[in-house]
Amino acid sequence: MNWLYGISITCFAASYLVAFCLELTRVFFRAPLRKYLINGVILAGFFAHTTYLVLQTQMQLAGTGLFMGSWSGWCFGAAWLLIVAYLWIRYRQPQTLSGLFVLPMVICLIGAGTWLGPELSFPSARARTVWNAVHGLSLLVGTATVILGFVFGTMYLVQSSRLKKKRPPSRLVRYPSLEWLQETSEMLLLVSTVLLGVGLLSGILVNVINQKIGRGVLPWNDPVIISSAILFVWLLISLLFNLVYRPARQGRKVAYLVLTSFLFLVVEFAIVLYAGHATREPELQEKEMAGAPVAAAMGASQLPACREAG
Amino acid sequence: MILKIIGCSHHQSSVEVRERLAFNPQQTFRFLRKFYDAYPQSEVVLLSTCNRTELYAAGQSHDLMPSTEEMELFLADSCGVQHSEINDFLFEHANEQAVRHLFAVAASLDSMVIGEAQILSQVKQAYRQAADLNQPMPLTHHVFQAAIRVAKRVASETEIHTNRVSIPSIAVGVFARQIFERLDNKQILVIGAGKMADETLKYIQGEGGRDFVVVNRTREAAVRLAEKFNGRVADWDALSDQIQNADLIVSTTGASQPVVTLQMYQQIERGRLQRPLFVLDLAMPRDFEPSVGECLNVYLYTIDDLQQECDRNRNARVGEWPKAQKILDQETERFMRELSLRSKGPTIQRLKQQAQQIKDIELDRLMKRLGEVNPQQQKEIEASFHRIINKLLHPPLESLKDEAETGTTGLLDALKRLFQLGD
Numbered sequence: 044m045n046w047l048y049g050i051s052i053t054c055f056a057a058s059y060l061v062a063f064c065l066e067l068t069r070v071f072f073r074a075p076l077r078k079y080l081i082n083g084v085i086l087a088g089f090f091a092h093t094t095y096l097v098l099q100t101q102m103q104l105a106g107t108g109l110f111m112g113s114w115s116g117w118c119f120g121a122a123w124l125l126i127v128a129y130l131w132i133r134y135r136q137p138q139t140l141s142g143l144f145v146l147p148m149v150i151c152l153i154g155a156g157t158w159l160g161p162e163l164s165f166p167s168a169r170a171r172t173v174w175n176a177v178h179g180l181s182l183l184v185g186t187a188t189v190i191l192g193f194v195f196g197t198m199y200l201v202q203s204s205r206l207k208k209k210r211p212p213s214r215l216v217r218y219p220s221l222e223w224l225q226e227t228s229e230m231l232l233l234v235s236t237v238l239l240g241v242g243l244l245s246g247i248l249v250n251v252i253n254q255k256i257g258r259g260v261l262p263w264n265d266p267v268i269i270s271s272a273i274l275f276v277w278l279l280i281s282l283l284f285n286l287v288y289r290p291a292r293q294g295r296k297v298a299y300l301v302l303t304s305f306l307f308l309v310v311e312f313a314i315v316l317y318a319g320h321a322t323r324e325p326e327l328q329e330k331e332m333a334g335a336p337v338a339a340a341m342g343a344s345q346l347p348a349c350r351e352a353g
Numbered sequence: 354m355i356l357k358i359i360g361c362s363h364h365q366s367s368v369e370v371r372e373r374l375a376f377n378p379q380q381t382f383r384f385l386r387k388f389y390d391a392y393p394q395s396e397v398v399l400l401s402t403c404n405r406t407e408l409y410a411a412g413q414s415h416d417l418m419p420s421t422e423e424m425e426l427f428l429a430d431s432c433g434v435q436h437s438e439i440n441d442f443l444f445e446h447a448n449e450q451a452v453r454h455l456f457a458v459a460a461s462l463d464s465m466v467i468g469e470a471q472i473l474s475q476v477k478q479a480y481r482q483a484a485d486l487n488q489p490m491p492l493t494h495h496v497f498q499a500a501i502r503v504a505k506r507v508a509s510e511t512e513i514h515t516n517r518v519s520i521p522s523i524a525v526g527v528f529a530r531q532i533f534e535r536l537d538n539k540q541i542l543v544i545g546a547g548k549m550a551d552e553t554l555k556y557i558q559g560e561g562g563r564d565f566v567v568v569n570r571t572r573e574a575a576v577r578l579a580e581k582f583n584g585r586v587a588d589w590d591a592l593s594d595q596i597q598n599a600d601l602i603v604s605t606t607g608a609s610q611p612v613v614t615l616q617m618y619q620q621i622e623r624g625r626l627q628r629p630l631f632v633l634d635l636a637m638p639r640d641f642e643p644s645v646g647e648c649l650n651v652y653l654y655t656i657d658d659l660q661q662e663c664d665r666n667r668n669a670r671v672g673e674w675p676k677a678q679k680i681l682d683q684e685t686e687r688f689m690r691e692l693s694l695r696s697k698g699p700t701i702q703r704l705k706q707q708a709q710q711i712k713d714i715e716l717d718r719l720m721k722r723l724g725e726v727n728p729q730q731q732k733e734i735e736a737s738f739h740r741i742i743n744k745l746l747h748p749p750l751e752s753l754k755d756e757a758e759t760g761t762t763g764l765l766d767a768l769k770r771l772f773q774l775g776d
Contacts, residue, residue, distance in 0.1 A: 220533055221533075221629060225629075
């Protein structure tokens, strides 16, 4: 099984790229065998992707860090979740061109992960604690659902615009129905809010625990914490708005809500990347010894930036 | 015999023009009456559907029927529009071209959705309406019967009707499916209870729709339709409430003014809480003001909006087109030949009668001169005379038939003069 160690990022990235190109050709011509080809390519990529994640996690857990706590690990993990969602959509809505919207996000995440690098952030010993695991996992899945919400929200707006302009449907590909897109976006909004909420609360808990045992914690005014809190508050407001104000559950409003959530997420990413969160780690570690303030709760704190608390 | 058509169809005119020239059954009846009052020697049929308004007029000669311009003016006047406003959108055909056009229309080869079944019943209905006035219409009877025969032949000998897609089926199967994932939990409001509503409901039911509410000015028709589809009936006065609750509206009334105006919808809109609303306005003139389609989460489709899909449908069936076209060519040629022969019929009849008379007179004279002749001999003599007449008439009659195929009348005129047959 040594050959499995030869699986690289290129393997699954290339598979997804080929699948995307094949999906793109659906717009132009009919090819009976194409769907089998796409399934084959995607499943091959998914296998390589899964193997890569498992092996990297195994290897790094044996060492000092947690692969999923690094930028690249986190991005590849989110991409993997999107591929799972894509496979589900292919099963539920085989005729639709969801791949044209999901696969670019997957490829972008893989590109971002590769660019940001595999620098380790979480010491494996810390990662194995239950609350850290809950914190990390919920934020990862929550972020993936926000991205997926963005994908469906965009598809909704495109489809709604086409129907308003009375454009006839293509005989080759079609969009999912507005009703399906709306219901799915709504569900994703709920799921992402719950997951990011769990991530936030577990992060707070981690920080409180760390404080009690005298480990390093993130200061509460950390830009990552603040921006993550804002993202969660936004999602919560969106959800409440959606539940209380019935028209918000209809049509484009749901799409706008999930799209705005995605924008918040992008801003969050930018803050985590450029606010120098990672560069403060040594300082935190110094403070750790002195029982420094709490680690980050929220969303992004689990992003690679979370290396702080760790 | 002359056949003329003037009219407009989805090929040349927009829905705005067509709805100004549309006739409901009562208006058609009044129009036909008025036409016969003005041109009593003519035959007339008015075909008015959502995609076309066509006026067919026939007569024995040009003198006995209106000119094309008179027909156009009459149509414009009846619709309350200026001739100049519609002139650019009208087409005209005469004789062979007119016959071919009618055949194509009846066979659904000229329809927006090629192969749709409705048009043939609409053609039959148009003819029946004209026939109900009890005016003699030998030529139109002949040509409309032929059109029905051609339509049936095209349907049975080609696959142009296979998987045919009518306007309702495109509207429901293609467009509604892009908005709704399922129809079984949607409230479907039907405004109007005519054939189009019936047809559309069949498709909606086929796609899983169950909850139907029918609203119609005539309650009896609404009840009939609702019973057929296990739906409910609501009063016309409750239309606003029903629109407020509906997810999908099929509107097919024959109203000459919009049934749902923007102002009316805006009053309802608040109560809908921005739920998506798919409106299929299949009426002509339209039942919904176009501006209603601009409202939030309203997807308003009219017949014209189905045009593109119909065009693509037409292209998909292009493989069958030559076969159908061949039938159309054959049938048009056959009909024109028959028509030509029919026009020569009286002359031929007179020629045969004249020959028969001569034969009878000469035979009678011969018998008297011969005196006693046994029955066998008499029979032989009569047969001989008969053969002579037939042999003499056969070449000119064959030549007349040949001429009928070319559509000229020179020989017929010559025959009348040579044998002094009169007109």
